[in-house]
Amino acid sequence: MSNASTNTSKKTDEVAIQLNGVHKWYGQFHVLKDINLNVQRGERIVICGPSGSGKSTLIRCINRLEEHQQGDIIVDNIELTGNLKNIDAIRREVGMCFQHFNLFPHLSVLENCTLAPIWVRKMPKKEAEEIAMHYLERVKIPDQASKFPGQLSGGQQQRVAIARSLCMNPRIMLFDEPTSALDPEMIAEVLDTMIELAETGMTMLCVTHEMGFARKVADRVIFMDGGEIIEQNEPEEFFNNPQSERTQKFLSQILAH
Amino acid sequence: MSVTEQQYAPGEHPDLPPPLGEAGLIAWFKKRLFSSVGNTILTLVAVFFLYHVLSAIIFWTLTGATFTGETKADCDLGGACWLVIGDRFHQFMYGLYPTDQYWRPNLTFILMVVAIVPVLFDNIPHRGKFLLFSAIFPFIAFYLLSGGWGLETVDTDEWGGLLLTLVLGVTGIVASLPIGIVLALGRRSNMPIVRTLCVCFIEFIRGVPLITILFMASNMLPLFLPEGVNFDKLLRALIGVALFSSAYMAEVIRGGLQAIPKGQYEGADAMGLSYWQSMRLIILPQALRIVIPGIVNTFIGLYKDTTLVSIIGLFDLIGIGLVAVADVKWRGLAPETYAFIALLFFISCFAMSRYSLWLENKLHTGHKR
Numbered sequence: 001m002s003n004a005s006t007n008t009s010k011k012t013d014e015v016a017i018q019l020n021g022v023h024k025w026y027g028q029f030h031v032l033k034d035i036n037l038n039v040q041r042g043e044r045i046v047i048c049g050p051s052g053s054g055k056s057t058l059i060r061c062i063n064r065l066e067e068h069q070q071g072d073i074i075v076d077n078i079e080l081t082g083n084l085k086n087i088d089a090i091r092r093e094v095g096m097c098f099q100h101f102n103l104f105p106h107l108s109v110l111e112n113c114t115l116a117p118i119w120v121r122k123m124p125k126k127e128a129e130e131i132a133m134h135y136l137e138r139v140k141i142p143d144q145a146s147k148f149p150g151q152l153s154g155g156q157q158q159r160v161a162i163a164r165s166l167c168m169n170p171r172i173m174l175f176d177e178p179t180s181a182l183d184p185e186m187i188a189e190v191l192d193t194m195i196e197l198a199e200t201g202m203t204m205l206c207v208t209h210e211m212g213f214a215r216k217v218a219d220r221v222i223f224m225d226g227g228e229i230i231e232q233n234e235p236e237e238f239f240n241n242p243q244s245e246r247t248q249k250f251l252s253q254i255l256a257h
Numbered sequence: 258m259s260v261t262e263q264q265y266a267p268g269e270h271p272d273l274p275p276p277l278g279e280a281g282l283i284a285w286f287k288k289r290l291f292s293s294v295g296n297t298i299l300t301l302v303a304v305f306f307l308y309h310v311l312s313a314i315i316f317w318t319l320t321g322a323t324f325t326g327e328t329k330a331d332c333d334l335g336g337a338c339w340l341v342i343g344d345r346f347h348q349f350m351y352g353l354y355p356t357d358q359y360w361r362p363n364l365t366f367i368l369m370v371v372a373i374v375p376v377l378f379d380n381i382p383h384r385g386k387f388l389l390f391s392a393i394f395p396f397i398a399f400y401l402l403s404g405g406w407g408l409e410t411v412d413t414d415e416w417g418g419l420l421l422t423l424v425l426g427v428t429g430i431v432a433s434l435p436i437g438i439v440l441a442l443g444r445r446s447n448m449p450i451v452r453t454l455c456v457c458f459i460e461f462i463r464g465v466p467l468i469t470i471l472f473m474a475s476n477m478l479p480l481f482l483p484e485g486v487n488f489d490k491l492l493r494a495l496i497g498v499a500l501f502s503s504a505y506m507a508e509v510i511r512g513g514l515q516a517i518p519k520g521q522y523e524g525a526d527a528m529g530l531s532y533w534q535s536m537r538l539i540i541l542p543q544a545l546r547i548v549i550p551g552i553v554n555t556f557i558g559l560y561k562d563t564t565l566v567s568i569i570g571l572f573d574l575i576g577i578g579l580v581a582v583a584d585v586k587w588r589g590l591a592p593e594t595y596a597f598i599a600l601l602f603f604i605s606c607f608a609m610s611r612y613s614l615w616l617e618n619k620l621h622t623g624h625k626r
């Protein structure tokens with residue numbers, strides 16, 4: 001991938017996600033320490049950092065797969081509290097892709113994609129199927145619609161997972177290492193899909209170690225370590241001129257390969 | 258290995274059909290049964306034993322058995338005396354149900370088949386309408402069997418034989434699955450009160466023998482009920498059987514729930530499905546499929562355990578069998594009686610186990626576990 005950023009930012013002034021002084025503990029273990037983060041609508045953010053630094057925990061707090069114990073998380077102007085209504089409202093607007101896809105193995109690809117629109121959005125089945133086919137075409141696997149997830153390659157499964165999230169027409173997409181369980185050839189096909197998605201102006205938060213992807217589409221790269229945001233910057237600045245020692249060390253490690 | 262291995266240039270290898278299985282019955286026999294001296298000896302010994310056992314069984318049940326005659330004295334061929342079954346056939350089927358009302362259990366049985374088929378098979382046309390019928394069938398069956406509203410009333414004391422066994426078995430099976438699911442979900446719930454209740458119920462029921470539950474239901478329950486309130490003995494037995502098997506069912510299903518990876522719950526949550534939606538659409542279909550063998554195992558166990566009701570004075574198949582064996586006219590014919598009862602049970606249980614195999618194959622969608 002080229003070094004020059006092909007990035008045409010779709011960032012707006014509207015705030016999509018706001019985290020103010022967020023703390024989280026697993027038992028005695030302090031995973032997230034005073035996280036402050038504002039994400040603008042249309043902004044693409046890449047989060048990186050060493051293993052165990054709390055990246056997954058952070059983005060999983062945004063759709064309440066994990067509960068934070070202190071601070072405020074406001075997504076799409078809805079405050080994330082114990083209120084189930086708010087949680088449901090946020091989950092409807094926030095799509096998520098996982099490292100291990102988490103497709104539903106007992107449902108066909110098409111059924112995976114239509115499930116949430118039908119049951120959560122109360123969409124008629126036919127309409128949901130049309131939308132599902134539209135997104136399956138966008139991720140370039142419409143011909144696999146009637147297969148089951150277990151019959152697809154990893155890259156295809158992850159693209160189905162992306163299509164499945166998009167079928168809910170989310171305003172924000174979260175990705176947790178979407179390519180780290182894949183072979184290089186499949187990584188490329190999933191990244192291509194994500195780049196295309198980024199170009200539509202979707203607000204994206206992406207945990208990944210694909211630095212080429214970060215350079216190409218990110219508006220901002222965030223580096224986490226030990227549960228804190230150590231450094232954040234535009235990709236060019238971040239990679240060429242890292243400020244903190246820990247960032248330098250991390251970058252030298254992953255770019256060494 | 259293969260005779261002619263044709264060579265292809267790299268990248269030019271065409272798609273070939275898979276190799277044929279080794280052809281011929283003789284080759285099969287040779288390979289499976291007579292591949293070495295040891296195997297040949299084993300095969301011959303096995304055949305020898307099979308021959309003796311099978312010929313004895315065939316003699317007793319068929320060739321040496323008596324099928325026609327009036328009394329036990331007619332049975333002089335040395336094999337089984339099936340006359341006792343013929344003589345008491347109606348009791349084996351209906352118990353003491355009034356003879357002129359036999360059409361009612363018969364009709365109920367036919368309707369039951371109509372009601373069960375759409376539940377078991379999803380590829381029949383107009384399944385939705387048939388399922389509606391399945392849903393109201395229990396009420397129709399109750400009306401047909403017990404009467405009232407224009408039909409002669411038949412007390413449940415008079416129900417018996419296969420009829421009673423089926424009523425107990427089918428009701429137990431139909432009730433235990435949903436109750437078991439609710440108990441299993443409750444036991445995994447985050448709400449402490451719900452969880453505690455479910456755990457207590459399951460552990461209590463599993464900790465005592467079915468027979469004590471039946472005794473309690475039939476003897477002790479009336480003591481706790483207010484004077485004059487007296488509900489049916491069969492109903493009490495039914496509740497006992499259903500509760501007993503639902504506790505087992507709950508644990509089988511919990512095993513399935515635990516086998517579902519956390520990612521499935523998270524996938525469902527992240528898409529905004531509610532708790533009940535994700536259970537119904539995502540988790541339970543997968544969990545239940547994993548534990549089909551366990552569920553059917555419980556069903557079969559429950560179906561056979563219904564025979565214990567003969568101890569609290571209900572005349573199910575075993576109850577009728579005990580009466581038949583005690584009959585002076587047919588003294589000493591216990592083997593025939595029990596063999597017949599065993600056959601009836603075997604047919605139902607074998608059908609259940611074949612169905613479960615078929616279902617497992619059908620639901621296999623290519624994902625590995």
Ligand SMILES: Nc1ncnc2c1ncn2[C@@H]1O[C@H](COP(=O)(O)OP(=O)(O)OP(=O)(O)O)[C@@H](O)[C@H]1O
Nearest residue numbers: 026027029031049050051052053054055056057058
């Ligand atoms: N359920 C849990 N209970 C206790 N500790 C946990 C739990 N989940 C994660 N942790 C711990 O929290 C820390 C952060 O985990 P997290 O999964 O967010 O890391 P990560 O940055 O995503 O790492 P990776 O790059 O390996 O995915 C880790 O030290 C982990 O051991």
Ligand SMILES: [Mg+2]
Nearest residue numbers: 055056057177
């Ligand atoms: Mg992680």
